[in-house]
Amino acid sequence: MRSNKGFGFRTHLWPLFALCFVAPIFVSPIWAQAPANALPAGTGKDLVAVACTQCHGLKLIMSLRDGPVGWRHFVNDMILRGAQLNPQEADTVAQYLAQNFGPGTSPMQSGLKSEPLPPGDGEKLVESHCALCHDLGRITTIARSKEEWNNTVGNMMARAGTNVATQDEILAMASYLAAHFGRKLS
């Protein structure tokens, strides 16, 4: 037996599906992959277009869905890796990203074919919460242990911000997913 308990990430950390725009200076130059004018209008658009494209493109920013806490983590991480944003600008960018690429805005499509969710406690919660950011193919085509589902759901809900799901709801979703899409740890 082995355990991943308390290791690797916790609920306040990074999401399973979140965009990495870390490794700012060191990735292959893909600046041109999405034009800055493709960004939705709004306060912060110009900052994102300039500050975030020093090291990476906009395509993934626009593909990702994350909650306000998650986006804030990304922005903070980028500043620690060299992004030139002052505190006020960092707030503006994080708010812009959360407003325009947050839960409920055209969920990410995995291209994985999903069967309808099997009935069970937690089914509706999964449908109503998880599908805000991504299609259900990401869930139904992969097996994770109960511990992994706990971590994954807890992390996503934490990134979505407070009051999105109660602790009981998080546990219900994780239990449902482990029961229907689970695997045993070796």
Add this chain to the structure above:
Amino acid sequence: MKNLIKQYLDSRISRRQLLSGLGTLGVTAAAANSMAQSLAPFLPAAAADASADASSASRSIKGTGGALLVAQLKASGIEHIFFNPSSGAAPFFDALVDESGMHLIKALQEGALVAMADGYAKASGKTPFVICARPGFPNSMTQLYNVWKDEIPMVVAVDYVNRATLGEDGFEDADHLESIAHPITKWNWVAQSAEKIPEVTRRAFKFASTMPSGPVFLAYPEDILDDEAQAAVIDQAKFAVSMKVRPDPDLVEKAARMLLEAQSPLLYVGDEVARCGAQKDVVELAELLGVPVTRDGGTIGWSKSFPTQHPLYLGAALREMRYPAHVDVTLNLGSRLSYGERIQPGIKLIQVRMDPTNLARTAPTDVAIFGDLKFTTADLVAALRSMATADRLRQISQDRTAKTHEYTATMRKFRESLGRETWNHSPVSFERLGMELESALDKDACVIAESDSGRKMEDFMSFGGSDKQYFTTTGAALGWGLPAAFGVKLAHPDLQVVSVVGDGAFLFAGPQPLWSYARYKAPVTLIVCNNRSYNNERNRIWNVGGRQFQTGRDMTCYLGDPDIDYAKLASGFGVEGEIVAEPAQLKPALERAKRATADGRPYLLDVHIERNGIGAASTWHPPYSVADLRTRKV
């Protein structure tokens, strides 16, 4: 035959001549070889010609090729031989039995061997000598590539196939083994005779150490290491070429004028500043004009050539800096400038390099100056002072300096507050690790870093100037940091040395360097940043938005399952260590490490570090079991 043997024992004929003579007398090659081997213990060790003046830079030495090599290495100033043994080099190691002036440093894998020597070279400024077995040489290539990228002087040698059987595809023979080193060495050569060994060795050291420096590969055929010969051994100083070249004064004047007239200049610094000892001069230049300072990003550059806490220091360069805005002149002092495309059109570029090959290599350059960085920077300062009055220089500097100070102070405070937000993260955040190290380490400690994700912690630490020394590698071939820290400690035994490597990097080095730490009692704190992942590799892969990103499946980078216990691993190699699983455990663990190293022992900390970035939460990996492939339980 008796006469032949007597001549051989009197060193009047070489081993080859003995074998040839025995062959003429009808002795088979195998029997002749066996006979020569049995006579070896009765041969005199290398001896200086009695007629030679011991104080002379040149001495005539008689002995085996191996003994001549030892004598020349001594004359080349070598104190440490980084090695892994080979039977073909036996005459070389035999000659070391009676040589007390040089110390053998053994590594158990050739890549680690070269990385150890690289750390030693970077910290000492000397040119190390490495010798290993020819079939093991390919193991060294990853780290030799790092040495090449960083332009570090080093001589790497192997024992080579006996000339009599060369090209037969025989034992440990590959045609033109030396050519595999060709793209990543300044020079490669196969010694042709015992008499030539001192000469080619001197040449190798000359090529390796002359700026722009780099690694050189030498091959010594087994038979010539064994042959007897008389040859001149000459002090390396007689072949030293000073590259402390003053720059063209016309170009200096042109550059100074451009800097003086610039509205928003930017100073870009690189490793040649450190290599030339020009750090103070560069600070003086930056302060004279109030120029903000940046450097290449990522692992580009192995040093911190400008004090990272200086108010003019911005951190790593970006493609289009938001601060300072509208850069009109960039001065590159000693950087590879490998992101040449980041020099935007319209920006005038002045470059100063010791490496003419890479000077004006990619980015269009307005003034390309070849010269020693210390001399050139000093000349630029002098030219500026001669072109403008002290009042004008003060006027130019004041406003820019104030603006940059305000910007860097704001950002420093902001980053500090962001780092504090992660203080209680569990597993430990890189931010906390950086802050704890900054607090625990001596001001003049040496930090050897090899952690892609971990560069974030450097925001919270002080490097350069009178602060800590920083070493990394540009090549990004992993497996460097753990052994390199050994070499740094060897060069600076009186400084605190800490290696901070990612678990991925640690595993590329393999655990073998731990053996060298234990064997040679190298008191270094070894920190493994264990996040069970190639964290930034996954980030980069997912960053292209492919199927792994779309489906949330990390196909390649998760390193858990099984989870490695690095403290236990260290214990197996005779190195004490412990796991740091929670942030509160970090400070006391660093204190224990400090006590252990003060007592002369290495100490390893397996620090459980958080993953971050895209896909960080996932511990899923493609399931596959070889055991399940079986149709019977064998």
